[in-house]
Amino acid sequence: MIAEIGLVLLWLAAALAMLQLLSGAWSLTGKDGTDELRAETAGMVRPVAVMQGVLAALSFAMLAWLFVRTDLSVLLVALNSHSDKPFIFKLAGTWGNHEGSMLLWATVMGLAGALVALVERRLPEKTIVATLAAQAFVSLGFYAFLLFSSNPFERISPVPADGNGLNPLLQDIGLAFHPPTLYFGYVGLSVAFSFAVGALITREVGPAFARAMRPWVLGAWIFLTVGITAGSYWAYYELGWGGWWFWDPVENASLMPWLAATALLHSAGVLAARDALRTWTIMLGVVAFSMSMVGTFLVRSGILTSVHAFAVDPERGSFILVLLAIYIGGALTLFGLRAATVTEGKQFAAVSREASLVFNNVALTAILAIVLLGTLYPLVTEAFGTRVSIGPPYFNPMGAVFALPMMVVMAIGPLLRWRDDRFGRVGRALILPGLATIAVLVATLVLAPGIGVLPLLGLALAVGLAIASVIPLFGRNLRRTPLPIWGMVVSHLGLAVAVGGMASESAFSTERLVAAQVGDTVTVGPWSIELAAVEPVAGPNWTALQADMQASYEGGAPTQMLPQSRTFTSPPQTTSESALHTRWNGQLYTVIGELGEDGRWQLRLWWKPFVPLIWLGGLLVALGGALALVGRIISGWRRQYQARRIAMRREERPVGDLR
Amino acid sequence: MAAAVKAKHQRLVLLVIALVVLIGAGLLAAWALRNQASxxxxxxxxxxxxxxxxxxxxxxxxxxxxxxxxxxxxxxxxxxxxxxxxxxxxxxxxxxxxxxxxxxxxxxxxxxxxxxxxxxxxxxxxxxxxxxxxxxxxxxxxxxxxxxxxxx
Known part of the structure; x- marks a missing residue:
């Protein structure tokens, strides 16, 4: 019964989305205030959007319930779950598959639309109606996809004795929350896209639009940042390869929307504060959403083979491709038709905060283009029968060409004034970061002469940027500094920290690959590690061989490390569980391989100085975003509250009433 | 420079700069892809x-x-x-x-x-x-x- 209720709820939500689109579109066709019926229809759009979100959420709740109960008469549950899995993985199984993750997407999108309908009061009503209609249009595509080619509630007969289980690689607490995090990001960008479409249709591209859109972009950006950081850390410790970024198409699928969102966030900031970059902001809104759709297409269409590609059904791939073409093509057409009607915003000088933000916007877009081309190139050549793969030798230097100058401008930009400034005014503030950069450059060259160019520049610029990023706080009353300023400082500092970690990891890591007998001691970097024992252990749905290593840092007291080679039964698969030990100055990473014929165990050991800074930096970036978001929301509420009080006073004592 | 950018067609200037950089990035990428493809x-x-x-x-x-x-x-x-x-x-x-x-x-x-x-x-x-x-x-x-x- 639960499955049928879920399906009915999904159909109802789809019907409401259709109603939301049609009523919104129809109410916009007439002229302002001339038509009573159209005004009433427009008034209906908000409640319908709220209801649509609620129904989609209920439908998702039904699926989650089926997974928690492990109702094996439902095909999706039978394929992806197992009765003896721990509770949290049963729940995570809901979205750990193609159909469930698409339902999650539609649900989050519905809830986001509901939230816009409930709280957004700053824009003209027409713009909101157009925005919600655009949002319904996007949602409808996903509902159609679910209902016609990916029904999550399909029954199976006869009912199997037990389920297939969840891919062991995905049975990890971090990964249980990784997909939803990225989806919140993607969906946030779809809201930003809807706002852009709404503003284009009603010709309301201005600071008010930027202020309404900004919290959504910020929210999406925070989720994407956390999602990418968590995904990177997951790949690092779960795959047992010691790498933290592989330029895998699936990773790029999350990086590209992030790059676009970062650019959009900053250009929306310029539009909100200075009423410049109007067309550019709209364009980025379209690009950012397109990138999240491209990401979904790459990941979900089965065109790539990876743990993420659940759907290998070509019909589904074509369905997503058609959706992609409709959305992006439609948005670009609308943009082409309306962009000329967007009047030019305020101007600014070549040395100004706007100009520095433009520089970084263009650089981010260029990096986006590089990543996009590198990701799509193998797909294009494969269509012509040549198989290639594109890896770090392409992405690293090409990305750095734009990323390194961007870091320099990032250090200077926040110090510049809006509209017009001189370098002379900010020159003195930049002496310290400049000197620090040069000092690190020289010191690294002297101490580590063999270092690569990219890690060297990365390290030096990271130190300079870290110092420069806190300079905007100097001379301010810290208690009165607005939260968004704190957010900017923390985010920029976070980026410097992350880049420092990346540079240090690639320059100073040491690796040992050895075969060792129990009792042997192996050294890697400053560590000496004794393989004390190898013993079998068992978990709820796996068995493993676990190495007991006693690791000692420069002869200090030993730390126990317990890497495992795990064997799962349903589905049958073996994974390496690495063991990590974190110190303030780096991380020791240990993996156990197989037993050789001569009784020696294969061990793979890394000492990675300052590697945790990568993810710490990522989290700081996200924290900065969160601070800015809270600051923006509070100031938005305050403004609304004051506007309402002024309106109330006017009502109490109408202007011109001289009694 | 400042005067030139302040001229009437700032939007056009910015558009041209952005296009030049993006096309440059595209060409750079195309060149590198040919060399670095595995x-x-x-x-x-x-x-x-x-x-x-x-x-x-x-x-x-x-x-x-x-x-x-x-x-x-x-x-x-x-x-x-x-x-x-x-x-x-x-x-x-x-x-x-x-x-x-x-x-x-x-x-x-x-x-x-x-x-x-x-x-x-x-x-x-x-x-x-x-x-x-x-x-x-x-x-x-x-x-x-x-x-x-x-x-x-």
Missing amino acids: YFYVPSDIASDPPEAGRAIRLGGMVQEGSIQRQADGVTIDFVVGDGKAVVPVRFSGITPDLFVEGSGVVAEGHMMPDGTFLADNLLAKHDENYMPRELADMSDAQAKEVVAETE
Whole structure:
């Protein structure tokens, strides 16, 4: 019964989305205030959007319930779950598959639309109606996809004795929350896209639009940042390869929307504060959403083979491709038709905060283009029968060409004034970061002469940027500094920290690959590690061989490390569980391989100085975003509250009433 | 400069700058893609048109029966990859994937050495039914057809 209720709820939500689109579109066709019926229809759009979100959420709740109960008469549950899995993985199984993750997407999108309908009061009503209609249009595509080619509630007969289980690689607490995090990001960008479409249709591209859109972009950006950081850390410790970024198409699928969102966030900031970059902001809104759709297409269409590609059904791939073409093509057409009607915003000088933000916007877009081309190139050549793969030798230097100058401008930009400034005014503030950069450059060259160019520049610029990023706080009353300023400082500092970690990891890591007998001691970097024992252990749905290593840092007291080679039964698969030990100055990473014929165990050991800074930096970036978001929301509420009080006073004592 | 940008057509100037940078990025990317792309080879490709030594490529094929030999250091293995027409010796140092066995498919990332041995940095084997390197999935189909053709 639960499955049928879920399906009915999904159909109802789809019907409401259709109603939301049609009523919104129809109410916009007439002229302002001339038509009573159209005004009433427009008034209906908000409640319908709220209801649509609620129904989609209920439908998702039904699926989650089926997974928690492990109702094996439902095909999706039978394929992806197992009765003896721990509770949290049963729940995570809901979205750990193609159909469930698409339902999650539609649900989050519905809830986001509901939230816009409930709280957004700053824009003209027409713009909101157009925005919600655009949002319904996007949602409808996903509902159609679910209902016609990916029904999550399909029954199976006869009912199997037990389920297939969840891919062991995905049975990890971090990964249980990784997909939803990225989806919140993607969906946030779809809201930003809807706002852009709404503003284009009603010709309301201005600071008010930027202020309404900004919290959504910020929210999406925070989720994407956390999602990418968590995904990177997951790949690092779960795959047992010691790498933290592989330029895998699936990773790029999350990086590209992030790059676009970062650019959009900053250009929306310029539009909100200075009423410049109007067309550019709209364009980025379209690009950012397109990138999240491209990401979904790459990941979900089965065109790539990876743990993420659940759907290998070509019909589904074509369905997503058609959706992609409709959305992006439609948005670009609308943009082409309306962009000329967007009047030019305020101007600014070549040395100004706007100009520095433009520089970084263009650089981010260029990096986006590089990543996009590198990701799509193998797909294009494969269509012509040549198989290639594109890896770090392409992405690293090409990305750095734009990323390194961007870091320099990032250090200077926040110090510049809006509209017009001189370098002379900010020159003195930049002496310290400049000197620090040069000092690190020289010191690294002297101490580590063999270092690569990219890690060297990365390290030096990271130190300079870290110092420069806190300079905007100097001379301010810290208690009165607005939260968004704190957010900017923390985010920029976070980026410097992350880049420092990346540079240090690639320059100073040491690796040992050895075969060792129990009792042997192996050294890697400053560590000496004794393989004390190898013993079998068992978990709820796996068995493993676990190495007991006693690791000692420069002869200090030993730390126990317990890497495992795990064997799962349903589905049958073996994974390496690495063991990590974190110190303030780096991380020791240990993996156990197989037993050789001569009784020696294969061990793979890394000492990675300052590697945790990568993810710490990522989290700081996200924290900065969160601070800015809270600051923006509070100031938005305050403004609304004051506007309402002024309106109330006017009502109490109408202007011109001289009694 | 400031005066020039302040002129009436600032939007046009910005548009041109953005376009120039983006087209530049595109050209740079196209150039780098041609140089850095790692091509996929099967042993008969290597026999007929050997790639230059040191260039990053990927090699796919079947691990030949009885060819896996572990070296004295315990972590280096030598094996032979074949596709029915030609064979290539491969050397790899590291922990092999779980389903790396003789008579099974493998994709190796690495480069050719001057002596004609393929030095693998990474091995991709079939993880399970749902996750295998794309080349392997296609290769198995082709091989299945070959077997059918032989038995007919």
